[in-house]
Amino acid sequence: MLSDADIIADRRRMRRKLTFWRVLSILILVLGLVSAGMFIGRNSLDGSYKNHIARISVSGLIVGSEQMEKLIKQVSASSSVKAVIVSIDSPGGTTTGSEKLYRSLRALAAKKPVVAFVDGNAASGAYITAIATDHIVARETSIVGSIGVIMQYPNVAGLLDKVGVKFEEVKSSPLKAEPSGYKPTSPEAREAMQKIIADSFTWFKGLVADRRGLKETELATVADGRIFTGRQGLPLKLVDELGDERTAVAWLETQKGIEKGLSIREWKPKSYENLSFLSTLAYGADLLGYEKVADNFRRAGEKAAASNLDGLLALWQPSLNN
Template identity: 55%
Template sequence: MTQTTNVETILDRRQLRRKLTFWRVAALLVGVVALVALAGRFSGETAHLTPHIARIEISGVITGDRETLKLIKDVAKSKASALIVEISSPGGTVTGSEHIYDELRRAAEKKPVVAVVDSMAASGGYIVALGTDRIFADSNSLVGSIGVLFEFPNVSKLLDTIGIKVETIKSSPLKAAPNGFEPTSEAARAAIDSLVLDSYGWFKGVVKDRRHLSDSELAAVSDGRVFTARQGLPLKLVDAYGGEQEAVAWLESERGIAKGLPVREWKKPSAVSNFGIFSLAGQAAAVLGFPQAVDLASRVENAKAGAALDGLLAIWHVEAQH
């Protein structure tokens, strides 16, 4: 009995040591990644203390997150002589795009701000481009998609089919309407339509003002379609073909920016801050033999981003163009 107990004790101790080793190594890996990220951020901030041309990237779905807005504010207050905004986005929320537009206009009061369209600046992405002083785009980049939409799923027929009815008691007919659990009334549809048209009117007003369009010129570009930059140039949606090199040349020749300044990229805080720690932990766990942790961390991060996409949207849906 004693011999059996000793064997079990030894096995328990070995298992405990393995667990402790796992968590020590995991903590060490996360700590190393955090230190590397912080060191990189510190060195980047040091480089920003001398004159340069700043470059920030606006990509993916636009939500107007605090990190992006702060990044623009920091560039505006920095030693950067000018700002290049590289855009590759189908759009996002109307309010998020508006917030970035407003912040870019405030930055433009202090230094030149130029947009360089990579793959696309559509809908909310184009709102961001409108916040700059000049828009450059490759000839095949997509711009435009001037419009607003409001989407909601309606499962009322499905609920009828399976015999489920959602009862709602509310203070007035338009409270929480439309809700997707019942057929959309004409009054509810009209209320949402007024929201869409109001935001659409604001969007068109910004385009008309920033691109100096007549009513007829605005009507030609504001039906929701996207244009290539080749099409958009004569329509006044873009100012010139080109990318970063052409943008820098324009800043030097037209805005008096000193020649030869380096272009330095400004980035949002690393994944160490906020809830990006999930990504770091997932990578560390994968190194230790738990690859499924990467997928779990990715789901957490994606859920955070998706949760911010709500309300009126200024976004280009590729499938809707077919």
């Protein structure tokens, strides 16, 4: 008869074996996804499908993906795509990434009807994405707005003083490589940064005023950096209509003359080159039913992506502390 100690030891061995096989199954799935991605890269949508409405999803941090730019060009060139729905759920991203996506979508809109569907967040840089389309449909409780620009950088000068580390530098002029996280920001450096922020903010407001047809007083009401729900954004002209994706399709049919009954096909980048390793692990864990493991991988990926952002941001408060 087994003793309690033997039973506990057996349970531990079984637990270790179970953990091993779970990890192994995730790794095998990841390898399968990578292989599938390479296959999809050679066999993804190329315009050979029958007439349809293309859906392009914009989610997560916007950083100016080359894969997304290529995808939009492919959608534009496809004769079977009769209209495009841009489904948005993003807190924004870098100003250059947002501008790049905006320009690509405007070029697409010059060739095909394009409607935005805010399925969650279209804040800051993601709102720039929304206004690149011909019409904005948002859920009532979605988030829009956050019109503004921010530059953030850590300052570890106090910490360095405590540990007795001094950062030395030799540079050509006082404002070279400013601001620096190794010393307090000088008034001159802060003023220079503020001018950059002001210039980018003026550019952002100009886009909103032009695309949404806002008067100066109307623009001032919405351009103070705050966010709005879809319901609030409707009378403020930040969105055109409340509803879901079917509402967006109905607008394309009634206002742009798109044939009724067309199917919606999701267009995705041709490969997984833009999918980080941690995101791939999260996807694999989700498929295997390990939701908590997937959440941990996903959060780690978000933190890693946010830590790599530099320069000016058009971003609404991503949650990175949980």
